[in-house]
Structures are given as C-alpha cells and as structure tokens.
Amino acid sequence: MIQHILLVAAREFRQIAATRSFWFTLLILPVALAVGPLAQSFLGDSDTRNVMLIDGGSGAGRAVAQRIELDEQQRVLGALARYVERYGLESVDPAAPWAQHDRWYTDADAAQFAADGGADAVAKKLAAAAPKGTPEFEAPEANYEIVKTPADIAAAPPAQLDALVKPYLDPPEDSDLRKLDYVLYVPERVTPQTPVRIWSNGRVSPGFVQTVQSVLTGTMRVQYLQDAGLSAQQSVAANTLVPAIRINSPPPGGGREKVLIQSILPLLLAYILLMSLLLSGSWMLQGTVEERSNKLIETVLACISPNELMYGKLFGTVAVGLVMVLFWAVCAAGVAFAAHGQIADMMRLAIAPVATPGVILTMLYFFLAGYVMVSMIFLAIGAMSDSFRDAQSYLTPVILVIAMPFAFIAQAVMSQTGGLAVQVMTWIPLYTPFTMLARLGSGVPMLEVIGAGVLLAAFIAVEFIFLGRVFRHSLLAAGEKASLKQIGQLMRRREA
Amino acid sequence: MTALLLDQVTKRFGNVTAVNDLSFAVPEGEVYGFLGGNGAGKTTSLRMVLDIIRPTAGRIEVLGKAPGRENSADLGFLPEERGLYKTMSAIDTIVYFGRLKGMSAGDARAEGERLLERFGLSDFAKTNVDKLSKGMAQKVQLATAVVNKPRLLILDEPFSGLDPVNQGLLEDEIRRASQGGATVVFSTHVMQHAERLCDRLLLLAKGAKRFEGTLDEARAELPARLTILSREAPNGLPGVARATMAGPAEHGWTAWAVEMEQGRDPGDLLEACTQRGFALRGFEQHKPSLHDVFIHIVGAGEARA
CATH class of the missing domain: 3.40.50.300 (P-loop containing nucleotide triphosphate hydrolases)
Structure with missing residues (x-):
C-alpha cells in the first residue's frame, strides 16, 4: 500500500513540478523580496513635504521655520537615542542627550545638537567607537523641507498670492518649477481677525497645522503679554516655559514592538500556509479533474485502491507545499545571513520566540494538519468535477470561507485586539491552523494548543471518513454536477 | 485451474x-x-x-x-x-x-x-x-x-x-x-x-x-437455414419448419429457402430426400453468423440498445 501511495505522490509531485506556474510561484516570492526594496528605493516617493514660507513682516514665518527645524532635530535625536540604546553605545559620551533615553528632548537640547553638527557629527563619533558589525546610524527622512521663497512672491501683496503660488502647487508638465506641498503666508500682524493662509496641493497634514498653530499662538501670546504690561523679555520667557518630561519606555525590540516583531514570523507562516495551500491545492485539483476528464481513473483504479490514490495525491500535494515553504525559508535565511544590522536583528527577535523545539513541533503540526485538512477538501472537489469550470463553482465559496477571515486574524493578532473572537476562531477546525500559527508569536496557553490540536486531528479524521466517501463514490460517477443534497448522500454511503 | x-x-x-x-x-x-x-x-x-x-x-x-x-x-x-x-x-x-x-x-x-x-x-x-x-x-x-x-x-x-x-x-x-x-x-x-x-x-x-x-x-441455438433447388416444394419433409420460394422456376427447378426445425440437422433432411427419391439439384447450408445468433437470443430490441 505504501509503495502505491508513494508512486502516486511522486507522480503528482512531478506533474506539478513540471508546470510553469509552479516555478513562477516558487520564484516570485524571493524575486519580490529582492526586487521590492530596490524598486522602492528607485521608484518610491519621498515622504518629505516641501514648504514655502511667506512672511508678511511679522517675523513669525522665520519662527515657523525654526520650529520645523527644531522638531526635525528632536526627531533625529530621538532616533539616535534609540539606536544608541539598541547597540549599547551610551559610553561613547554619557553626558550627551542622545545617551539619555529616558526623557523628552527640549528645544535647547535640539538646538545644541544641531549646533554641534547634528546627526552626522554624532554618527561619525559613534562609528569610530562601535564594535565591528554594528550598522551605521541612518537618520530618519525629514518631514519638511523649507524651500527658498522667490523674491516676487516674497514682495507680492497678499491679494496676488493666490495666483502666484498656484503654479508651484501644481506645476505644468513642461515647467521646471519645484513642486510644493504647502505654502504658508503669515500676515504682518497675527491676530484672530487676520488669517494665516495655507495653500496645499492635497489634504493638509494635521501635524503641519499644529506646528504652525503652536508657533503663531506663541507669537500672539507674547504680544498679548506685552500689551498687558509685561516686558518683552518676560513675555518671551513666559512663552518658552516647558515642563521637563521623563519617559519610561521599553528598550528597542521590547514592549509592543517586541510583540509586533515576534508575531511577524508566525503570521508570515500562517500566510504562507494559506497561499501555498491554495496554489498546490488547485494544482492537485487540476490533476484530479484531468484524470476524470481523460478517463484515466478506471485504469488507475484497476491497479490501486481509491484510498491509495487519495492518500498518494494528498502526500504529493503536501510535498509540493513543503518544498515551496522550505525553498522560501532557505531564501529568507539567505537574506538574513547576507543582511547585517537591523534586518538581522529583527530576524533574531522574530525567530527567538519560535526557536524552541516545542514551538517548532507545534508549528509543524498545525502547518501539516492545515495542509491535509484543506487539501482533502480540494481533492473531494476534484473527484466530483468533470472540468475545471465545474470545480470552480465548488471552489470559489470554499476559498472564500477559508481565506476571508485571514485578514481579520492577521489584523487582530498584530494589534492584539482580537481577544475573544480570535480565541473562538482557534477552536473552529477550519481556522485552527491559521489562527494558531498566527498566535504562536504572542504566546498561546499550552492547554489551548493541545485542545485545539486534538480537535483539529478529530476533525481531519471525520473529514477523511466523509470526504473520503465523496472522493471514492465520485471517481467513476458521470453526469451532472452533484448538488449539496447529493454530496450529503455520498457522505452517508458506505459501500463502493 | x-x-x-x-x-x-x-x-x-x-x-x-x-x-x-x-x-x-x-x-x-x-x-x-x-x-x-x-x-x-x-x-x-x-x-x-x-x-x-x-x-x-x-x-x-x-x-x-x-x-x-x-x-x-x-x-x-x-x-x-x-x-x-x-x-x-x-x-x-x-x-x-x-x-x-x-x-x-x-x-x-x-x-x-x-x-x-x-x-x-x-x-x-x-x-x-x-x-x-x-x-x-x-x-x-x-x-x-x-x-x-x-x-x-x-x-x-x-x-x-x-x-x-x-x-x-x-x-x-x-x-x-x-x-x-x-x-x-x-x-x-x-x-x-x-x-x-x-x-x-x-x-x-x-x-x-x-x-x-x-x-x-x-450457432446451434439458431434453426439451420439452407437453400435447395428442387422440382417439388420441400414442405412436409421431416425437419422442415418452413419453406418459401426463393426464385422463379427454371426448366422445372425451383429455389427454396428452407428453415429447419430447432435442433434438426440439415444432414438428416438430405438423407430423407435421398431415401424418398426427392429430386435435388442444389443443397446449400447457410452458417448463421454470431450476429444472427445474438439477435435471436437477446432479441432485436435488446441488440439495438
């Protein structure tokens, strides 16, 4: 019996491996992994917004520019502090603000940081002291870039600005004007009656509006305090008062970030299970339909039993799926080996929670069980179908039922908001493999793993009995497509 | 075995x-x-x-x-x-x-x-x-x-x-x-x-x-059929179930399509003709085809199914 099963499995495997679609699918993921980042770097749009400031004479425009610059430096400082903490480089300059990652950086910190040479200067200092293999610090992309205001616009009366800034927001195709995202006009005196104007080529970012608002509110507040009798110095000092904020956050790769990273691999595995299942399942289904439509079944069944044929096909399909997953895993390992620094670090964090023998066995079990469970459904559909069109009418609702909740599972696991719904889905055998694989990164109680695993095994056993009957009885049947009622009857029929 | x-x-x-x-x-x-x-x-x-x-x-x-x-x-x-x-x-x-x-x-x-x-x-x-x-x-x-x-x-x-x-x-x-x-x-x-x-x-x-x-x-399931050439009608000879004229008479000799009774051997008919002085100029036995046998056994309707 085993020899027959292996012969059928080997033939199935060879038939699928001989198709172009198999190789295309096998290679598309690594190619996408390789080409994706490159394409992104070549084709990707910059997230930096170009901003032009028109100061009507109040000097507030310059204040907005300074605020934007300080905000950028604070952001860079924060990123630098995370980098220093991640690689333990505080000893390079323990007094530097970037070595103190338990507080919010003030404007004074940011200004000093910029004055000392900013990220470039610190990065050089750190690179000289960092252990070999430590990746270089890469400053985050700037949110805004202030573009020089042309003289004609700077000198134009406010009433003409609408017409003058329009070409910058939507430059004609043959124009060499630099496209702007925002143009900000601050009038000579900022009051509630004299509006500040913002022109935009799209939706205005709330962050940008808040920045402008905070600066101009400060300007108005200083004016108000001066009008109330405070000296100019006191007014400015009152406006710069800020509380010292201490921050306690998990180290890089900890807390929510850790949960996210640790959920990546199991989620990816669940997704790969789904994808490879749908692909290899449909290839197997094509093979079964071909055997029926080519009138091959009778010749085959004269040599082997329907069960041997069924198990052989399942084995062949599982083998195809495993080869695909193994190939992708090897590619991912190759990427991890070739990539140093942050990617390797992230991989290490992602692999850490699933690198124990128990978890590996659990993953393997749910992966294989998921494969067998869904492949069995595909197999029964193939046995009932005379053509791929016939099969599609059964297949479409089945794929919808299996695949639709995956997006919810992934989102719920990543955001950790699934709660009861994801737990309930863990106990529905059709979703158990996907849900369990997706949840393994964030930890699942042992009792739940064992319980859901046993329930899944029982479901597969029942599936083998009932769908096995459908498979056996349908192999030599001819005529119209079976209705749901007839499928139910086939499930209850015992004799051949 | x-x-x-x-x-x-x-x-x-x-x-x-x-x-x-x-x-x-x-x-x-x-x-x-x-x-x-x-x-x-x-x-x-x-x-x-x-x-x-x-x-x-x-x-x-x-x-x-x-x-x-x-x-x-x-x-x-x-x-x-x-x-x-x-x-x-x-x-x-x-x-x-x-x-x-x-x-x-x-x-x-x-x-x-x-x-x-x-x-x-x-x-x-x-x-x-x-x-x-x-x-x-x-x-x-x-x-x-x-x-x-x-x-x-x-x-x-x-x-x-x-x-x-x-x-x-x-x-x-x-x-x-x-x-x-x-x-x-x-x-x-x-x-x-x-x-x-x-x-x-x-x-x-x-x-x-x-x-x-x-x-x-x-073949034995089917009554034997033969064509004989005689001066007289063969009806009444032992073993003959039916005999019909198969062609016009020429110089006094007539061709007859003869169907034997089930299980009767055409050789017996030949012997009877000799014994009785029944003049024969031709005696041709037709072997039934399997198709004929099939039609005879299962019926024409069944055979066409």
Missing part, C-alpha cells in the same frame, strides 16, 4: 439491477468473449472482477483469489473509456503503470521499451502523450495493459474507437497473450471480433446470462 469465476453475482445501484445472478467460469488459457448490447452489464461485471466496485451478492474469484489489488501484478486491464496523463512521456506512462502493478522500475522500463518497439513507437518513447496521434496513444494505452505480462487480460470494448490497423494490432496482441498462456476476457458488441478470437462466449442481456458456450454451440 479456473482463471475467473463468477458465482450468482448480482449488482444493484439503488433500484436498478445492473447484473442479475450471473454465473460463469473461465478456464486458464481461454479467450472468453463477453457479449452484450449497451447497458447489458458487461462493464459493471468487469469492474467487479477488478474490485473497482463490489457486488451486492454472489462470489467472485480471480486467479483463485478474491478480487483485489493484490492481484494487479497478474492482471492487465484496458478500459472502454481510455485516457493517459497528457504531460507524461510514452515510456514514463508505461513504467508508471508497470510499477503500480508491482514491477521494478528497471523491468517496467525494459518491457515498456520492448513493447514500444513492437508497436513501432520506439522513436516516440520520450514524447509526451499530448504530442502523440490518437492511434499512437491507443498503442501506449495497450502497452500499459500488457507491460506486466498478465496471466489474466481483461479488455472492456477493446476495439471501440480503434482504426483498422490498430484493431489488427490488438487482435495480434490478444492471440500473442493467449499463446503465451494468458487468459483473455474481453467484452464487445462487435460480433466479428468475437467470432475470430473467442474460444467461448457469454451473451448478456439486461444484466442476465442468456447463453454461454462455444461458437458452434451458439
């Missing part, structure tokens, strides 16, 4: 009885014809022999054992509806089925190559089936059936869809298998093939056996 035995076998599909209380035995080495119209129960019977379906009642023995895949090493089967894996090469297809029947890969390949050479397909051994002509694919299918040199070769409507060249090739293969000691059971509704090949026949109608025996025994 009995190669195939069916003992009171019945197969029902719901309310439909496809095979009804069928019993027969095929001794080893015999070429056995399974004759019947469409829906007579031929394919169902053969599927039960191969254990593709199970009988509702009765007993089947194949080479002395119960039906099952354990026998596949000794069986060859060519189904009525034929097909092959389109993307497999001719030789791989033969090797695959050889291996499913328990052969080693080497033996299956060697025998497959011999068969392809015998069928004139050596140059196409590595050609995928979907690139072969229909006739070539039919030869490959035949090769998958005989690659294991079966002791019992079962062929379901083997001649249907074959061109005359391949029909001849198949007849040769059946004779070759029989000469090699194999038992051949084949179903057909084309009587000429059965007449040429079968040692014994079974006529099936509506799932039930209507006749089993040799070709001569089958």
Whole structure:
C-alpha cells in the first residue's frame, strides 16, 4: 500500500513540478523580496513635504521655520537615542542627550545638537567607537523641507498670492518649477481677525497645522503679554516655559514592538500556509479533474485502491507545499545571513520566540494538519468535477470561507485586539491552523494548543471518513454536477 | 485451474439491477468473449472482477483469489473509456503503470521499451502523450495493459474507437497473450471480433446470462437455414419448419429457402430426400453468423440498445 501511495505522490509531485506556474510561484516570492526594496528605493516617493514660507513682516514665518527645524532635530535625536540604546553605545559620551533615553528632548537640547553638527557629527563619533558589525546610524527622512521663497512672491501683496503660488502647487508638465506641498503666508500682524493662509496641493497634514498653530499662538501670546504690561523679555520667557518630561519606555525590540516583531514570523507562516495551500491545492485539483476528464481513473483504479490514490495525491500535494515553504525559508535565511544590522536583528527577535523545539513541533503540526485538512477538501472537489469550470463553482465559496477571515486574524493578532473572537476562531477546525500559527508569536496557553490540536486531528479524521466517501463514490460517477443534497448522500454511503 | 469465476453475482445501484445472478467460469488459457448490447452489464461485471466496485451478492474469484489489488501484478486491464496523463512521456506512462502493478522500475522500463518497439513507437518513447496521434496513444494505452505480462487480460470494448490497423494490432496482441498462456476476457458488441478470437462466449442481456458456450454451440441455438433447388416444394419433409420460394422456376427447378426445425440437422433432411427419391439439384447450408445468433437470443430490441 505504501509503495502505491508513494508512486502516486511522486507522480503528482512531478506533474506539478513540471508546470510553469509552479516555478513562477516558487520564484516570485524571493524575486519580490529582492526586487521590492530596490524598486522602492528607485521608484518610491519621498515622504518629505516641501514648504514655502511667506512672511508678511511679522517675523513669525522665520519662527515657523525654526520650529520645523527644531522638531526635525528632536526627531533625529530621538532616533539616535534609540539606536544608541539598541547597540549599547551610551559610553561613547554619557553626558550627551542622545545617551539619555529616558526623557523628552527640549528645544535647547535640539538646538545644541544641531549646533554641534547634528546627526552626522554624532554618527561619525559613534562609528569610530562601535564594535565591528554594528550598522551605521541612518537618520530618519525629514518631514519638511523649507524651500527658498522667490523674491516676487516674497514682495507680492497678499491679494496676488493666490495666483502666484498656484503654479508651484501644481506645476505644468513642461515647467521646471519645484513642486510644493504647502505654502504658508503669515500676515504682518497675527491676530484672530487676520488669517494665516495655507495653500496645499492635497489634504493638509494635521501635524503641519499644529506646528504652525503652536508657533503663531506663541507669537500672539507674547504680544498679548506685552500689551498687558509685561516686558518683552518676560513675555518671551513666559512663552518658552516647558515642563521637563521623563519617559519610561521599553528598550528597542521590547514592549509592543517586541510583540509586533515576534508575531511577524508566525503570521508570515500562517500566510504562507494559506497561499501555498491554495496554489498546490488547485494544482492537485487540476490533476484530479484531468484524470476524470481523460478517463484515466478506471485504469488507475484497476491497479490501486481509491484510498491509495487519495492518500498518494494528498502526500504529493503536501510535498509540493513543503518544498515551496522550505525553498522560501532557505531564501529568507539567505537574506538574513547576507543582511547585517537591523534586518538581522529583527530576524533574531522574530525567530527567538519560535526557536524552541516545542514551538517548532507545534508549528509543524498545525502547518501539516492545515495542509491535509484543506487539501482533502480540494481533492473531494476534484473527484466530483468533470472540468475545471465545474470545480470552480465548488471552489470559489470554499476559498472564500477559508481565506476571508485571514485578514481579520492577521489584523487582530498584530494589534492584539482580537481577544475573544480570535480565541473562538482557534477552536473552529477550519481556522485552527491559521489562527494558531498566527498566535504562536504572542504566546498561546499550552492547554489551548493541545485542545485545539486534538480537535483539529478529530476533525481531519471525520473529514477523511466523509470526504473520503465523496472522493471514492465520485471517481467513476458521470453526469451532472452533484448538488449539496447529493454530496450529503455520498457522505452517508458506505459501500463502493 | 479456473482463471475467473463468477458465482450468482448480482449488482444493484439503488433500484436498478445492473447484473442479475450471473454465473460463469473461465478456464486458464481461454479467450472468453463477453457479449452484450449497451447497458447489458458487461462493464459493471468487469469492474467487479477488478474490485473497482463490489457486488451486492454472489462470489467472485480471480486467479483463485478474491478480487483485489493484490492481484494487479497478474492482471492487465484496458478500459472502454481510455485516457493517459497528457504531460507524461510514452515510456514514463508505461513504467508508471508497470510499477503500480508491482514491477521494478528497471523491468517496467525494459518491457515498456520492448513493447514500444513492437508497436513501432520506439522513436516516440520520450514524447509526451499530448504530442502523440490518437492511434499512437491507443498503442501506449495497450502497452500499459500488457507491460506486466498478465496471466489474466481483461479488455472492456477493446476495439471501440480503434482504426483498422490498430484493431489488427490488438487482435495480434490478444492471440500473442493467449499463446503465451494468458487468459483473455474481453467484452464487445462487435460480433466479428468475437467470432475470430473467442474460444467461448457469454451473451448478456439486461444484466442476465442468456447463453454461454462455444461458437458452434451458439450457432446451434439458431434453426439451420439452407437453400435447395428442387422440382417439388420441400414442405412436409421431416425437419422442415418452413419453406418459401426463393426464385422463379427454371426448366422445372425451383429455389427454396428452407428453415429447419430447432435442433434438426440439415444432414438428416438430405438423407430423407435421398431415401424418398426427392429430386435435388442444389443443397446449400447457410452458417448463421454470431450476429444472427445474438439477435435471436437477446432479441432485436435488446441488440439495438
């Protein structure tokens, strides 16, 4: 019996491996992994917004520019502090603000940081002291870039600005004007009656509006305090008062970030299970339909039993799926080996929670069980179908039922908001493999793993009995497509 | 030894009885014809022999054992509806089925190559089936059936869809298998093939056996027919059931179409004519064809089904 099963499995495997679609699918993921980042770097749009400031004479425009610059430096400082903490480089300059990652950086910190040479200067200092293999610090992309205001616009009366800034927001195709995202006009005196104007080529970012608002509110507040009798110095000092904020956050790769990273691999595995299942399942289904439509079944069944044929096909399909997953895993390992620094670090964090023998066995079990469970459904559909069109009418609702909740599972696991719904889905055998694989990164109680695993095994056993009957009885049947009622009857029929 | 035995076998599909209380035995080495119209129960019977379906009642023995895949090493089967894996090469297809029947890969390949050479397909051994002509694919299918040199070769409507060249090739293969000691059971509704090949026949109608025996025994089921040339009408002669004029009288001699009574030998009529001085100028016996016998036994309506 085993020899027959292996012969059928080997033939199935060879038939699928001989198709172009198999190789295309096998290679598309690594190619996408390789080409994706490159394409992104070549084709990707910059997230930096170009901003032009028109100061009507109040000097507030310059204040907005300074605020934007300080905000950028604070952001860079924060990123630098995370980098220093991640690689333990505080000893390079323990007094530097970037070595103190338990507080919010003030404007004074940011200004000093910029004055000392900013990220470039610190990065050089750190690179000289960092252990070999430590990746270089890469400053985050700037949110805004202030573009020089042309003289004609700077000198134009406010009433003409609408017409003058329009070409910058939507430059004609043959124009060499630099496209702007925002143009900000601050009038000579900022009051509630004299509006500040913002022109935009799209939706205005709330962050940008808040920045402008905070600066101009400060300007108005200083004016108000001066009008109330405070000296100019006191007014400015009152406006710069800020509380010292201490921050306690998990180290890089900890807390929510850790949960996210640790959920990546199991989620990816669940997704790969789904994808490879749908692909290899449909290839197997094509093979079964071909055997029926080519009138091959009778010749085959004269040599082997329907069960041997069924198990052989399942084995062949599982083998195809495993080869695909193994190939992708090897590619991912190759990427991890070739990539140093942050990617390797992230991989290490992602692999850490699933690198124990128990978890590996659990993953393997749910992966294989998921494969067998869904492949069995595909197999029964193939046995009932005379053509791929016939099969599609059964297949479409089945794929919808299996695949639709995956997006919810992934989102719920990543955001950790699934709660009861994801737990309930863990106990529905059709979703158990996907849900369990997706949840393994964030930890699942042992009792739940064992319980859901046993329930899944029982479901597969029942599936083998009932769908096995459908498979056996349908192999030599001819005529119209079976209705749901007839499928139910086939499930209850015992004799051949 | 009995190669195939069916003992009171019945197969029902719901309310439909496809095979009804069928019993027969095929001794080893015999070429056995399974004759019947469409829906007579031929394919169902053969599927039960191969254990593709199970009988509702009765007993089947194949080479002395119960039906099952354990026998596949000794069986060859060519189904009525034929097909092959389109993307497999001719030789791989033969090797695959050889291996499913328990052969080693080497033996299956060697025998497959011999068969392809015998069928004139050596140059196409590595050609995928979907690139072969229909006739070539039919030869490959035949090769998958005989690659294991079966002791019992079962062929379901083997001649249907074959061109005359391949029909001849198949007849040769059946004779070759029989000469090699194999038992051949084949179903057909084309009587000429059965007449040429079968040692014994079974006529099936509506799932039930209507006749089993040799070709001569089958012919004996039909009243003998002959044409005589006489001066007098032969009605009234012993054994004559009916006699009708078959042509105009010439110089006093008339041609008569004579149908004998069932079981009466035309030789007896000739003897009676001699004894009685009944003048005869011509006496020609017509051997009934198997087709005639079939129509006679199962009825014209059944034969057309």
